[in-house]
Amino acid sequence: MNRKLFVLIIAALLLALPLLLGQVSEFWLHVMIMIGIFSILSMGLNVIIGYAGQFALGHAAFYGIGAYTAALLLINYDLSFWLVLPISAIVTGFFGFLLGTPVIRLRGDYLGIVTLGFGEIVRLIFVNWVDVTRGPMGLPGIPAPELFGYSFSGKIEFYYLILVLVVITYFVINRIVHSGIGLNMLTIREDERLAASIGIRPNKYKIMAFTIGAFFAGIAGAFWAAYISYVSPDAFRYLDSVNILAMVILGGSGNLAGSILGASILVVTPELLRYVSEYRMLLLGLAIVLMMIFKPTGFWGEKHRKLNFYGKVQKGEGK
Amino acid sequence: MMENVLELERVSVKFGGLVALNEVDLTVRRGEILSIIGPNGAGKTTLFNIMTGIYTPTSGQIRYKNQLINKLKPYKRVGLGIARTFQNTRLLKNMTVLENVLVAHKEVNTEGVFASILARSSLKQKRQAIVQECMEKLEIVGLADKADQLAGSLPYGEQRLLEIARALATGCELLLLDEPAAGMNQTEKRELIKKILQLSKQYHIEVLLIEHDIQMIMEISDRIVVLNYGQKIAEGTPSEIQNDPLVIQAYLGGEVEA
Numbered sequence: 001m002n003r004k005l006f007v008l009i010i011a012a013l014l015l016a017l018p019l020l021l022g023q024v025s026e027f028w029l030h031v032m033i034m035i036g037i038f039s040i041l042s043m044g045l046n047v048i049i050g051y052a053g054q055f056a057l058g059h060a061a062f063y064g065i066g067a068y069t070a071a072l073l074l075i076n077y078d079l080s081f082w083l084v085l086p087i088s089a090i091v092t093g094f095f096g097f098l099l100g101t102p103v104i105r106l107r108g109d110y111l112g113i114v115t116l117g118f119g120e121i122v123r124l125i126f127v128n129w130v131d132v133t134r135g136p137m138g139l140p141g142i143p144a145p146e147l148f149g150y151s152f153s154g155k156i157e158f159y160y161l162i163l164v165l166v167v168i169t170y171f172v173i174n175r176i177v178h179s180g181i182g183l184n185m186l187t188i189r190e191d192e193r194l195a196a197s198i199g200i201r202p203n204k205y206k207i208m209a210f211t212i213g214a215f216f217a218g219i220a221g222a223f224w225a226a227y228i229s230y231v232s233p234d235a236f237r238y239l240d241s242v243n244i245l246a247m248v249i250l251g252g253s254g255n256l257a258g259s260i261l262g263a264s265i266l267v268v269t270p271e272l273l274r275y276v277s278e279y280r281m282l283l284l285g286l287a288i289v290l291m292m293i294f295k296p297t298g299f300w301g302e303k304h305r306k307l308n309f310y311g312k313v314q315k316g317e318g319k
Numbered sequence: 320m321m322e323n324v325l326e327l328e329r330v331s332v333k334f335g336g337l338v339a340l341n342e343v344d345l346t347v348r349r350g351e352i353l354s355i356i357g358p359n360g361a362g363k364t365t366l367f368n369i370m371t372g373i374y375t376p377t378s379g380q381i382r383y384k385n386q387l388i389n390k391l392k393p394y395k396r397v398g399l400g401i402a403r404t405f406q407n408t409r410l411l412k413n414m415t416v417l418e419n420v421l422v423a424h425k426e427v428n429t430e431g432v433f434a435s436i437l438a439r440s441s442l443k444q445k446r447q448a449i450v451q452e453c454m455e456k457l458e459i460v461g462l463a464d465k466a467d468q469l470a471g472s473l474p475y476g477e478q479r480l481l482e483i484a485r486a487l488a489t490g491c492e493l494l495l496l497d498e499p500a501a502g503m504n505q506t507e508k509r510e511l512i513k514k515i516l517q518l519s520k521q522y523h524i525e526v527l528l529i530e531h532d533i534q535m536i537m538e539i540s541d542r543i544v545v546l547n548y549g550q551k552i553a554e555g556t557p558s559e560i561q562n563d564p565l566v567i568q569a570y571l572g573g574e575v576e577a
Contacts, residue, residue: 172436179438180421180430187411187422194409197371198423199397199489208432 014163018156029155031271033227036162037220038263040169042247043256044216049245050253051177052209053189054104055112058119059244062214064126064236066092066221071139071231072132081145081226088222089215096214100207119241126233138232142225158227165223166260169216174256176212185209186254250291252299261299322349324493324525325370325401330379332365332549339365341549342379347493347527352519354528354536356560357546358569363529364406366546367495370527371403372396383493398425402491404482406498406529412471416462419470419481420453423488456484459522460514475502483514493525494518500532508532512539537561545569 018029045059069088073079079087103114126133133139144152145161152158176182187195188202195202225231243266251262269287273280325347332340340362347353355363368374369381372393381388383399391399402423411419421427426449434442457463460480465473470481479499486494496515500508512535518524530536536543537557545553545560547569553560560566 175436175438176432179435180427181432181435183418183422184428186414190411190413191409193373193393194405194411195422196393197373197397197403198485199394199425200422200428201392201394212432 018159026155029159031267033155033159033162035260035264035267036159036166037224037227038244038247038267039166039260040162040216040220040223041244042251042259042263043169043173044213044220045244046248046253046256046259047173047177047185048209048213049248050255050259051182051185051189052206053185054206054209055108056115056210056213057112057238057241057245058099058115058117058122059213059217060236060238060240061119061122062092062096062217063221063224063240063244064122064231064233065095065214066218067225067231067235068126068133068139068221069218070222070225071142074142074226075139078143081143081222082147084226085219085222089218092218092221093211093215096210096212096217097207099214100210104203104206104210116238116241119236119238123233123236123238126236133233136233138230138234140230142229142231144229145226152226158223162223162227165219169219170256170260173212173216177256181205181208246288250288250299252297258299265299323347324349324384325527326380326382327366327370328380328382330369330376330381332362332369332374333377338549340369340376343546343549343551345544345551345554347525348542350519350523350525351541352515352526352528352539354530354540354543355546356530356533356536356543360548361546362549363546364497365549367403367497367527367529370396370495371401397489397491400490400492401495402486402489402493403495404479404486404497404499406501408475408478408482410470410478410481410485412469414470415466416457416468416470416473416481417450417453417466420456420484420488421449423485424449424453425490453484453488456487457481459487459517460484461510476504476507479503480511480514483518487518487522487524491524493527495527495529497529498531499528500530500535508535511535515539 017032041059041063044062045056048054048056066088069091070084073084073087074081099115099118103111106114127135129135146152152161177185184195184200184205187198187200188205192202224235247262247266248259249262250265251260252258269284270280273283276283323346327343327345329342329344330340331338331342343366345366355366357363365374369376372388372391372395375390383396383401386399388396388399411422426445454463454466457466460483462477462480462484465477470478473481479502483494483496483499499515500511503511515526515528516539519526528536528540540557542555543557543560544551545563545566552565552569553563555563
């Protein structure tokens, strides 16, 4: 029951936050929104890395595909944002499926390198396919979402939107990883040969993980496009993939709440360290190294995984 | 009536120049406990690996219930009813005993994405039924009261039993046990023998056994196959094998008399 109370307090705080923060500064509201975006990205990547155990390094590419898909649809076809959001997610999920299908033969570092290459290729397409993406100039003037004729003009609306999206993402991914699918992914992560010899089809679940991870990256991308109202290749670099990866690892792979924590830490810390700007990356690097030494499983690692979620054993039966 | 469940016909496995199995013929008949013995490196585990699909044979045919399964992927063979345990136990050490059994259950492996997101009451009921079924498997091997412990915390002998429960959860009809008694003491071995006999007689599962404990082999096997250097050198009932000069030579070395 304590847990329920805790969740309620957090929910109330998050709901009331814009009222408190909005008075103080728009800037911190923006930080909160960025935490939301990166929470969705890192939860998606957590399915791929933390659950299915596939070391993928190109998550920013999916984020970018989602953002560009949304931007192009919103600018060129004048569709409603509420339609574009799921379309972008599905398109990006499809790209996850496309990437997943050939690369799942690879393991470990090799998979990392190929997905890294994929990330770079996608970025280069954004830069060079000038006819469609306008290259490095990016796509400006993406219309803001509207709800019942009311246009999203301020940060507060976007804050509530991302809050809803994070909650949905958490809910959906939580259900998926706490199911037979999640169990199978964990088995594949731990021992692929074992998985195959008890009837699990490893490739199916690896591709599924890529598709799910990409799908949610697409949601984050579409939101980003509408929020900033401008997309350019700069936001989807290799460094951003690494950043998302660091969030998953720091928060604890194989734990969704950990991903949100990781995203919060890695979005807020650089902002707090802004006044020592020259040393910012240095300090962040140091923090990650220390983390790896003293708490390699992340802040909220596997230990907090819900056990036997499949259903409690009914005591006294079958005896 | 002697029905053949699994048939190997002139099966060879070569790794480069090394011949791990050389033209081995082998049949598993309905309802029997068949043991495979032989010195270290004789090819016993390789035999299991080609039966379960981890390796494909270089030549020869493997038939399961008259179906050619040479090229079938491991997970598909599980679907047909072949399950195994491993010589070096392969458990998910950070997961609970029950979860280790759950992952092998067919229904768990076919759960859909949307069904799991919606998690309607029908799914919950199904899951409850699956859990009960897996608990029954744990009951058979005697680990039911340890369902909530982490698999890694079990003693070695119980880890082997858990592997058997997991294999049972796949709904197997042919069970391959790779040295199930290794690391067990005498009392545990007696229990294991009882359980294997129970699986065979009560649950009608064909058991294929690799074991080094000759006493145990002689006690529970219906038939024994002896491998040496990848070749089948003898096959027969326990008493036949005990007196086979080739087998004695393989185990003790030295010349064959006459």
